[in-house]
Structure formats: structure tokens, C-alpha cells
Amino acid sequence: MADISFVRHQMLDPQAPPTSQSGVVKWLRENLFSGPLNSVLTILALISIYSLIKGAMPWLLNGVWNANSLTECRQIIADSGAAEVGGACWAMVRVRWNQFIYGLYPVAEYWRPTTAFALMFVALAPVLYYGLQRANALMAGIVGVLLVLALWGLGTDGYHIALSAAVMAGLTALAWVAPKKLVWVTLAFPAVAYWLLWGGSVWGTVGAVAGFGLFALVWSLTQRHVGVVVAAAIGLIAAVLWWSLVQSHITGVLAQWFPIELRYVRSDDFGGFLLAFVIGITAISASLPIGILLALGRQSNMLLVKTLSVSFIEFFRGVPLITVLFSANFMLLYFLPPRTNFDLILRVIIVVIIFASAYIAEVVRGGLAALPRGQYEAADALGLDYWQAQRLIIMPQALKISIPGIVSSFIGLFKDTTLVALVGLMDPLQGVRKIVLSDTAWRGIYWEPFIFVGVIFFVVCFSMSRYSMYLERKLKTDHR
Amino acid sequence: MNKSVLLGTVAAATIVAGSAFAGTLDDVKARGELICGSNTGLTGFGAPDASGNWAGFDVDLCRAVAAAVLGDPTKVKFVPTTGETRFTALASGEVDVLVRNSTWTFSRDNDLKLDFVAVNYYDGQGFMVKKDLGVSSAKELDGATVCIQTGTTTELNLADFFKSNNISYTPVTVADDSEAQRQYEAGACDAFTTDASGLASTRAAMADPANHIILPEIISKEPLGPVVRHGDNNWGDIVRWSYFALLIAEEKGITKANIDDIVKAATDDASYDPEVKRLLGVGDNDTGKLMGVDAKWAYNAIKAGGNYGEIFEANIGSATPIGLARGLNALWTEGGLQYAPPLR
Incomplete structure (x- = not known):
């Protein structure tokens, strides 16, 4: 019987998939036109996007950058034959951008907030990318180069540019050689930034920092003997005694011998994004630890601690931020002794910290609640005391779970800084806009300041959001 | 205690x-x-x-x-x-x-x-209207929409004025001068009322000040x-x-x-x-x-x-x-x- 079976000797070449099942067409079919309803929605969306762009693009593209007043802008637009569609008057941004960024901060001192801003990134680097040599050095290096360019653009004198460049180069080197040591920069940053922003004698700031140093010293010496909480109390008393009784004598003498000082700038001159960042960054960095303590307090078994934490959290979550701001503005002054001129920005920062802490506390409590009971029991079984258990077992896990909530609280907080305009501070959105628009040259402008400020807010908030996603990916340990 | x-x-x-x-x-x-x-x-x-x-x-x-x-x-x-x-x-x-x-x-x-x-x-409160509205006195503003800043004495003055002249109006509330100007120019209101000094500076900032007039009536005292x-x-x-x-x-x-x-x-x-x-x-x-x-x-x-x-x-x-x-x-x-x- 002849063998009629046939076995193919070689494989057929693979054929290209049908056009409807590959590439752009497939993507369109699957994502935009998968059914009648979706097709209609897609077309409607396309129409509305098109009409938006058609309406806004000519206005944006006709924008005028070189003019000295709105009238000039209008003239230039009319001369170009686009009077019908109109055009944006970006010249306002070009002429007054510095007030949107720095408020009324003295122009000659712009290098100070700019340097503080750059140092902030170096100080953030070890927090954001702890121990990562490349990331830290890269961040410090890039920020350093940008800082020098920015200072040069601001017309800073050569001495301060060279000084800033040297400091940034040193920090980059430090980040490369010993990335973990950069944490000390982070710890020193608040004091350095305060001195750079407000100025005055360096010894006042050093004295204030020394108080914290004293606190840490006393705490570490006594905590083994009397426990964490009592040690903290003793340290606090020591620090307060130093600040109130000793400090001014010593720093006064030092200031006479080594007069290192920057021109003092008053809080009243702070405005624009400088103000938003000062309030936002301070509140963000202070509210996280306070919020964690409050969350722990709320879970505590001690009745007093628990009651205080709960009432604090519930009270400040229950009242609107505007109410708290108004009471910071009005009430505090009535209750403080007269002639204590308690800085308005400081008052606002304090209430924003209090307000944000209450929210962070609840977010962290969510993280704590999500931890399985077994984790607490495991910590107990290992013989860890309360603070050790919190630090080593509970908090790392609870905070990881809370990252999205914490970051969205921070984003909300940063945007809420614009509310300070209601108590007469110069935030970028209301305060500075009003100042710029009250100039007869720019009166009548409407959209441009909103767009300018909005874009900057978007960049900042979007970066925070992207970073939180990076952090979530980095800390992901499960295999979901 | x-x-x-x-x-x-x-x-x-x-x-x-x-x-x-x-x-x-x-x-x-x-x-x-x-x-x-x-x-x-x-x-x-x-x-x-x-x-x-x-x-x-x-x-x-x-x-x-x-x-x-x-x-x-x-x-x-x-x-x-x-x-x-x-x-x-x-x-x-x-x-x-x-x-x-x-x-x-x-x-x-x-x-x-x-x-x-x-x-x-x-100062005193006045009205600004577009010229082509054809109005020459505030008393002719019967039924008009009026842009008005909220929470000010001007709001109360406006109500008093229209009531005492027995004419009606629809308020369009705005938050500040810049929004008022925007709304007024966009045609959201027929008339814009605020202090006369504010009207003058708003009008001066417009693209076409000649097309807007400030009505002669001053309806309030604002010392x-x-x-x-x-x-x-x-x-x-x-x-x-x-x-x-x-x-x-x-x-x-x-x-x-x-x-x-x-x-x-x-x-x-x-x-x-x-x-x-x-x-x-x-x-x-x-x-x-x-x-x-x-x-x-x-x-x-x-x-x-x-x-x-x-x-x-x-x-x-x-x-x-x-x-x-x-x-x-x-x-x-x-x-x-x-x-x-x-x-x-």
C-alpha cells in the first residue's frame, strides 16, 4: 500500500494579521469605536475638543510678549490684523513675573529665596531617594546647574553666584561620596532656609538651632533612664530655658565679634509662589510627624491622650480652613498681650500646620487600621517596646499603605495656600493678581494671570503625584 | 472654677x-x-x-x-x-x-x-452702560441685568434706588472689579454699577472706552x-x-x-x-x-x-x-x- 500521508517539510511563513486586527485600526476599534454608544461618545468628545482648540488656539497663538501695557498689546494685535479673535497679553507676565514668584521681596535679594529653593531639592533628595548614590548626586548636580543659570538670569552679582555654585558642587560631591550623609543637609535645611529667606544675623538662627541640639542631647542622655516621653519633656524644658534665658546673651556677643548677617526681609514682603512654598513646604513637613503622633494618640489606650487626640482631630476636620485662617488673623491678636506683634505669616503657618495635621492623622490612621492584627502581636512577641514596635514594624507598613492619601492631602494643602489671600496675604492667585491688575497698565486683563499661575500649580502638583506613584512602585513588596 | x-x-x-x-x-x-x-x-x-x-x-x-x-x-x-x-x-x-x-x-x-x-x-455710586443700549438715565434701566459686587454697600444702594424708582432689575453678582469688567464686556449684564471712581478706571481700561458711557445719576453718598x-x-x-x-x-x-x-x-x-x-x-x-x-x-x-x-x-x-x-x-x-x- 502506497504511503499517501504527507508531512510538510518546512513551516509556512507567518502571515501579517488582517488590517482590522492590528496596529492603529485595531487600537481605534478596541478603544474608541467598540460599540455604537462608544462611537457616538468618541465623536462627541472629538467635536468638543476641536471646538475648544478652535476657540482658544488663535487667542493663545496671537499672544503678545513685547509690550508695556495692555493698550500696547491691543494695538499690536490690531496691527497684525487679528483684532477679531483677539490675543493673549503675555507681556504682563513678562513684565511682572517676578511679583508672581517673589511678591514684594527686595529685587537685589532674589538670589536668597532662589538658593533656598534649590537647597530644598538637595535636602529632599535623601528623603525621596534615600541612599541612592546616583539619584542623589544627579539631583544635586542638576539643581546646582539650574541654580547657577537662574541666578545668572536674575542678574545676581558674581560673588553670590560663585558662592552658590561652590556650595552646590560641594553638596553634589557629598551626595556622590556619601549619599547617606546627605540626611544632615536635610536636618540643617530648615534653619538655613529660614536664615536665607528672612536674613538678619546668622547667630540668631544658630542660637535657635542650638536649642534643638540641646533638646536632642538631653533627650538622648536621659531617655534610657526615664523613658522616651519624660526625656522629651526634660529636653523641651532645657531647650526653652536656653531660648528664653541664655541664648540672647551668647548670640549677642557672637554677633558683635563675628558679624555675619544678611539684610533682614520682613514677612510682609513675602508673596507669590515664594509665600505659597514657604507655607506649603513648612506645613507639609511639619504636619506629617504631628499627624503620625495624633494618629497614634487616637489609637492609644490612655484615656487622656486618646480624648485629646480625638477632639483635636475632629475639631479641626470639622471647621473650614477659612474659619481657622480668620481666627488666626483676628482672635489670636485679641488674646495675646498688646504690642506683641505676632507675625501674620507665622500665625497662618501655625494654623495651616494644625489643620493639615488633623487630616494627615486620619490618613495615617487608615494605614494603621489596614495592618493585620498579627503585625502588632509579632512585634510584641519579639519583645519590642511600644516606640520600637512603631518605628520598626508598624509605621513602615502603615505609611506605605497611606502614601496615596498622604500625597493627595499634601497636594490639597499646597493648593489651599491660595486661601491666605482672604486674610490679606499676597498669594499668587488672588493677592499678586490683584496688585498687578490694579496697575493702570494692565487693568482689564483677565485670563492670563490665571493661566500663568495655574500652569505653575499644575507642574508642582503633578510632580508630587508622579513621585508618589514612583514611591508606591518602589516600595511594592507584595505580588498582586 | x-x-x-x-x-x-x-x-x-x-x-x-x-x-x-x-x-x-x-x-x-x-x-x-x-x-x-x-x-x-x-x-x-x-x-x-x-x-x-x-x-x-x-x-x-x-x-x-x-x-x-x-x-x-x-x-x-x-x-x-x-x-x-x-x-x-x-x-x-x-x-x-x-x-x-x-x-x-x-x-x-x-x-x-x-x-x-x-x-x-x-465718591458716589454710578452706572456704566454700553452706548448702543440707548439709555441716557439710570431711571430708564427698567428690567436691566446689573453686574454688582456682593457684600458691599453698593448692593444695598442699588436695591434702594430701584425700589424707590419703582423699576425692576436682575442682579448678576461678581466677586471683584476684574470679574465685573469681564462679565460686563461679555454681555452678561446690561449695566455695571460701583463707585464712580471705580467706573472711571474700569472704563479707561477697556479696549473701546468710547462705546461705554457713565450715566449721570449718582445714587449714593460714599465719603x-x-x-x-x-x-x-x-x-x-x-x-x-x-x-x-x-x-x-x-x-x-x-x-x-x-x-x-x-x-x-x-x-x-x-x-x-x-x-x-x-x-x-x-x-x-x-x-x-x-x-x-x-x-x-x-x-x-x-x-x-x-x-x-x-x-x-x-x-x-x-x-x-x-x-x-x-x-x-x-x-x-x-x-x-x-x-x-x-x-x-
Whole structure:
């Protein structure tokens, strides 16, 4: 019987998939036109996007950058034959951008907030990318180069540019050689930034920092003997005694011998994004630890601690931020002794910290609640005391779970800084806009300041959001 | 017990606070700086300029007071206050004087315990409409939509005006001048109402000012002036007379430019106008002693920014883009309401 079976000797070449099942067409079919309803929605969306762009693009593209007043802008637009569609008057941004960024901060001192801003990134680097040599050095290096360019653009004198460049180069080197040591920069940053922003004698700031140093010293010496909480109390008393009784004598003498000082700038001159960042960054960095303590307090078994934490959290979550701001503005002054001129920005920062802490506390409590009971029991079984258990077992896990909530609280907080305009501070959105628009040259402008400020807010908030996603990916340990 | 402690603290704080406000002059001198409550930014009246220096009609009055008290018009700190925070800032002692285009009303004078010491600008509420609306009087605005800022006295005035003329309107509420202008230009309302000075500067900022008219009716009295705390009469007198000095200077033709020549002429000439001599502290005239300020107080105040007329013209007058006419704010000798009592 002849063998009629046939076995193919070689494989057929693979054929290209049908056009409807590959590439752009497939993507369109699957994502935009998968059914009648979706097709209609897609077309409607396309129409509305098109009409938006058609309406806004000519206005944006006709924008005028070189003019000295709105009238000039209008003239230039009319001369170009686009009077019908109109055009944006970006010249306002070009002429007054510095007030949107720095408020009324003295122009000659712009290098100070700019340097503080750059140092902030170096100080953030070890927090954001702890121990990562490349990331830290890269961040410090890039920020350093940008800082020098920015200072040069601001017309800073050569001495301060060279000084800033040297400091940034040193920090980059430090980040490369010993990335973990950069944490000390982070710890020193608040004091350095305060001195750079407000100025005055360096010894006042050093004295204030020394108080914290004293606190840490006393705490570490006594905590083994009397426990964490009592040690903290003793340290606090020591620090307060130093600040109130000793400090001014010593720093006064030092200031006479080594007069290192920057021109003092008053809080009243702070405005624009400088103000938003000062309030936002301070509140963000202070509210996280306070919020964690409050969350722990709320879970505590001690009745007093628990009651205080709960009432604090519930009270400040229950009242609107505007109410708290108004009471910071009005009430505090009535209750403080007269002639204590308690800085308005400081008052606002304090209430924003209090307000944000209450929210962070609840977010962290969510993280704590999500931890399985077994984790607490495991910590107990290992013989860890309360603070050790919190630090080593509970908090790392609870905070990881809370990252999205914490970051969205921070984003909300940063945007809420614009509310300070209601108590007469110069935030970028209301305060500075009003100042710029009250100039007869720019009166009548409407959209441009909103767009300018909005874009900057978007960049900042979007970066925070992207970073939180990076952090979530980095800390992901499960295999979901 | 707790309650009584709290009440006691509040009472003590109130007493201390009350007594502290007696000597604003001493406070200002000790501080070496006048704290002046100003606007958060109002065209022509008070706002920081491109280089961050405060300028404006109200600002110049602050500088004149600072010059009268401290001899230096630059020794003044401006605290921006909003419509909501202004009177509290003054009452709580955060500012020494409030010069922030605030209307003098009965309730503010009596209920808020404030003293309006002078009127540096007589304003009134008016209407602006598009020319092609074909309206020539506010009484023809029956059924119109009107853009109006919320929470101001203008809102109440508007309601009163339409009610008393038995005509109707639809309010379109806006938050500030810039939004009002936007809405009005976009056609969301037929008429825009606010203080006449504000209407003038809004109109001047438009792309087509010729197509808009300000109606002749002024429907309210808005006397705007500097405010001090109730109970410190000496300080109130100083602010009041610093302002009057500027008025008298205009009346007597004393300007920033010629003041030194006039002092020289008055010193040399025994028969020179005695009121000018008293005003400028020429010879052994010392009017400042009675108020507790320097003999040259008025000289310093006038030297700071010029007389009332000069300040008006420099900030809001017809040569500026705002282009306000003197109108009610002309001197009494020229048919206006600005009238200073005799300095003797």
C-alpha cells in the first residue's frame, strides 16, 4: 500500500494579521469605536475638543510678549490684523513675573529665596531617594546647574553666584561620596532656609538651632533612664530655658565679634509662589510627624491622650480652613498681650500646620487600621517596646499603605495656600493678581494671570503625584 | 472654677488691650514706623508698583501722616487688608490708621467703635452702560441685568434706588472689579454699577472706552476717609490735621516744589500770611506742640507728596489713565466740598 500521508517539510511563513486586527485600526476599534454608544461618545468628545482648540488656539497663538501695557498689546494685535479673535497679553507676565514668584521681596535679594529653593531639592533628595548614590548626586548636580543659570538670569552679582555654585558642587560631591550623609543637609535645611529667606544675623538662627541640639542631647542622655516621653519633656524644658534665658546673651556677643548677617526681609514682603512654598513646604513637613503622633494618640489606650487626640482631630476636620485662617488673623491678636506683634505669616503657618495635621492623622490612621492584627502581636512577641514596635514594624507598613492619601492631602494643602489671600496675604492667585491688575497698565486683563499661575500649580502638583506613584512602585513588596 | 479662670483671662486681656490703645502716638514713635492699613490693590488708590513700592492716593496720605509724626515719609509699613479684615485689623491694634477707601457710615462709626477723622475722597455710586443700549438715565434701566459686587454697600444702594424708582432689575453678582469688567464686556449684564471712581478706571481700561458711557445719576453718598480707633483722640487729631494741612497747603498755593521758597519768604517777611507761618512752623510758631509732634509736622507732611491737589493729580487726576475730575473733591473755594478748618 502506497504511503499517501504527507508531512510538510518546512513551516509556512507567518502571515501579517488582517488590517482590522492590528496596529492603529485595531487600537481605534478596541478603544474608541467598540460599540455604537462608544462611537457616538468618541465623536462627541472629538467635536468638543476641536471646538475648544478652535476657540482658544488663535487667542493663545496671537499672544503678545513685547509690550508695556495692555493698550500696547491691543494695538499690536490690531496691527497684525487679528483684532477679531483677539490675543493673549503675555507681556504682563513678562513684565511682572517676578511679583508672581517673589511678591514684594527686595529685587537685589532674589538670589536668597532662589538658593533656598534649590537647597530644598538637595535636602529632599535623601528623603525621596534615600541612599541612592546616583539619584542623589544627579539631583544635586542638576539643581546646582539650574541654580547657577537662574541666578545668572536674575542678574545676581558674581560673588553670590560663585558662592552658590561652590556650595552646590560641594553638596553634589557629598551626595556622590556619601549619599547617606546627605540626611544632615536635610536636618540643617530648615534653619538655613529660614536664615536665607528672612536674613538678619546668622547667630540668631544658630542660637535657635542650638536649642534643638540641646533638646536632642538631653533627650538622648536621659531617655534610657526615664523613658522616651519624660526625656522629651526634660529636653523641651532645657531647650526653652536656653531660648528664653541664655541664648540672647551668647548670640549677642557672637554677633558683635563675628558679624555675619544678611539684610533682614520682613514677612510682609513675602508673596507669590515664594509665600505659597514657604507655607506649603513648612506645613507639609511639619504636619506629617504631628499627624503620625495624633494618629497614634487616637489609637492609644490612655484615656487622656486618646480624648485629646480625638477632639483635636475632629475639631479641626470639622471647621473650614477659612474659619481657622480668620481666627488666626483676628482672635489670636485679641488674646495675646498688646504690642506683641505676632507675625501674620507665622500665625497662618501655625494654623495651616494644625489643620493639615488633623487630616494627615486620619490618613495615617487608615494605614494603621489596614495592618493585620498579627503585625502588632509579632512585634510584641519579639519583645519590642511600644516606640520600637512603631518605628520598626508598624509605621513602615502603615505609611506605605497611606502614601496615596498622604500625597493627595499634601497636594490639597499646597493648593489651599491660595486661601491666605482672604486674610490679606499676597498669594499668587488672588493677592499678586490683584496688585498687578490694579496697575493702570494692565487693568482689564483677565485670563492670563490665571493661566500663568495655574500652569505653575499644575507642574508642582503633578510632580508630587508622579513621585508618589514612583514611591508606591518602589516600595511594592507584595505580588498582586 | 475653670470657667471663671477663662473669663478672668478674657477680661484681663480686654482691659490690657483697651488701655494699650490710648497712646498710639507713643507706640508709633517708639516703633519708629507708622503701620498703615491699606488696600490689597485698588487702581490709583493704593497698590505696590512694578518695583514693589506702594503708590496711590490713599498711600500718599499715609506717607503724609508718617512724615508729620516721624519726619520721614518712608517710615511707614503698609499692611494689605481685605474688605473683611480691615476694621478688625484696626480694632485689634494691628494697624495704627486705616486709609483704605472705606465709606463713613453711621454703623461703622457707632457700632464698630471707629472714628472717621476726615473725608479724603467724596465718591458716589454710578452706572456704566454700553452706548448702543440707548439709555441716557439710570431711571430708564427698567428690567436691566446689573453686574454688582456682593457684600458691599453698593448692593444695598442699588436695591434702594430701584425700589424707590419703582423699576425692576436682575442682579448678576461678581466677586471683584476684574470679574465685573469681564462679565460686563461679555454681555452678561446690561449695566455695571460701583463707585464712580471705580467706573472711571474700569472704563479707561477697556479696549473701546468710547462705546461705554457713565450715566449721570449718582445714587449714593460714599465719603471715603482715614479711620482710627475710637478713644484715642490725640491720635485722631494728628491724622485729621495731617490731612487738613494738605488741604490748607493747596488753598494757600503751597506745593512740594515751592514749599522751601515759601518757608524762606515767610521767614524773611514779617508781614507774610500768618496762617502759612503757623502751618509751616516758621519763626517761633509751634502748632505741633499741642498734638505732641514736631513743629515742622505740616511742612514734612506737605513735603512728602505735595498738597492735596498734587496728590490727586499725580494718582487719579485727569493726566493719569484713570482721569478723574476733581468734582466734589475740589476745594470749597472752587465749588467742591474739601474744606479745612482754620489753623489757629
